[in-house]
Amino acid sequence: MTVAVDIKNRLGDFSLEARFESAGRLTALFGPSGSGKTSLVNLIGGLLRPDQGRIAAEGRVFVDTQAGVFVPKHKRRIGYVFQEPRLFPHLNVRSNLSYGRWFTPKGERHDDMGRVVELLGIGHLLDRRPSHLSGGEKQRVAIGRALLASPRLLLMDEPLAALDDARKAEIMPYIERLRDETKTPIVYVTHSIAEVARLASDVVVMAGGKVAAHGPTAEIMQRLDLLSEEEIGEGGSVVDMTVSAHDESFGMSVLHSAAGEVRVSGLGTPVGASVRVRIRARDVIIATERPRGLSALNILSGKIASISSGNGTLADVLIDCSGQIILARITRQSCHALALEPGKPVFAVVKTVSFDRANTMSGVKPG
Numbered sequence: 001m002t003v004a005v006d007i008k009n010r011l012g013d014f015s016l017e018a019r020f021e022s023a024g025r026l027t028a029l030f031g032p033s034g035s036g037k038t039s040l041v042n043l044i045g046g047l048l049r050p051d052q053g054r055i056a057a058e059g060r061v062f063v064d065t066q067a068g069v070f071v072p073k074h075k076r077r078i079g080y081v082f083q084e085p086r087l088f089p090h091l092n093v094r095s096n097l098s099y100g101r102w103f104t105p106k107g108e109r110h111d112d113m114g115r116v117v118e119l120l121g122i123g124h125l126l127d128r129r130p131s132h133l134s135g136g137e138k139q140r141v142a143i144g145r146a147l148l149a150s151p152r153l154l155l156m157d158e159p160l161a162a163l164d165d166a167r168k169a170e171i172m173p174y175i176e177r178l179r180d181e182t183k184t185p186i187v188y189v190t191h192s193i194a195e196v197a198r199l200a201s202d203v204v205v206m207a208g209g210k211v212a213a214h215g216p217t218a219e220i221m222q223r224l225d226l227l228s229e230e231e232i233g234e235g236g237s238v239v240d241m242t243v244s245a246h247d248e249s250f251g252m253s254v255l256h257s258a259a260g261e262v263r264v265s266g267l268g269t270p271v272g273a274s275v276r277v278r279i280r281a282r283d284v285i286i287a288t289e290r291p292r293g294l295s296a297l298n299i300l301s302g303k304i305a306s307i308s309s310g311n312g313t314l315a316d317v318l319i320d321c322s323g324q325i326i327l328a329r330i331t332r333q334s335c336h337a338l339a340l341e342p343g344k345p346v347f348a349v350v351k352t353v354s355f356d357r358a359n360t361m362s363g364v365k366p367g
């Protein structure tokens, strides 16, 4: 068990009522502005005290209102990374990093400076002051400072929200390494689907102060009903794959998964590495026969698992490709024209561009 929350709390007119458990390495708290994500993180971190309920993490009970338990925040050993890095301006990077360690008893310090510096790629910045760092570099130092306090749990509250797209892209691989190479579980607040798809092992979806759904990322990403109108186009399947070859002549990489083989634009990742790809539901075409003479390179065969449609224009079709579920969003008219029904063998056609670099990421290793 990583984190277990079952609380009720009132903040002015806002009522928060959340219950979930997650054993994931990186649990994303995802939801629109005002849904209660930050309040939840503040309750876990001990900055807020719930009216009622229980919060435990890594086997330790932090709050249990019934039993009269409330562990104050400085005793929880929880690391915080905020949207703004909040570094000490008068200290250089090395001193900012060391500061994180002072509050941890010697015997409980499990991360050494060299390892954290290497993990976050900040070795060349150690003598600089924060004013001489880019936004992304500052945030990496802030993460390092939090890690060096050897936290039991790391809370990251929209750590990329203040950065532009280029800085976000620069910092994401470091958060992936943090997730995969340290033992510290992470609770990560975001309202970005791209961040959820890329970074999260598990997702808690918040809406209006309540948990609308929670579960593994692949499951949640297929729940288009959880997304807003603007976000729906971003929803789809998240598939963990392995790089099986690079085709230098066409600048492509070949990825393998239970669903079959796909070709994506060339990755710098070595053969054998895990990558996670996102296949947006809107980018999947369904064919009832294996298509020929098509420019799309990726054709996965499977069977229709289910179709959900209301009276609207669109239908969501789940295709079971040898155990890997691929979601397609097509028109209800196409569903009818192709006589689609559960059990019917079909081909899911995915344009290669759907696997563009921005959507291709190092995979979550199994728990």
Ligand SMILES: Nc1ncnc2c1ncn2[C@@H]1O[C@H](COP(=O)(O)OP(=O)(O)OP(=O)(O)O)[C@@H](O)[C@H]1O
Pocket: 011, 012, 013, 014, 031, 032, 033, 034, 035, 036, 037, 038, 039, 040, 191
């Ligand atoms: N101390 C407080 N007193 C009264 N209302 C509060 C207090 N703190 C938060 N709220 C309200 O609780 C609701 C949830 O806020 P919260 O910051 O947790 O949402 P959020 O999902 O993190 O939003 P965002 O993505 O914009 O940061 C908001 O309506 C906010 O106005």
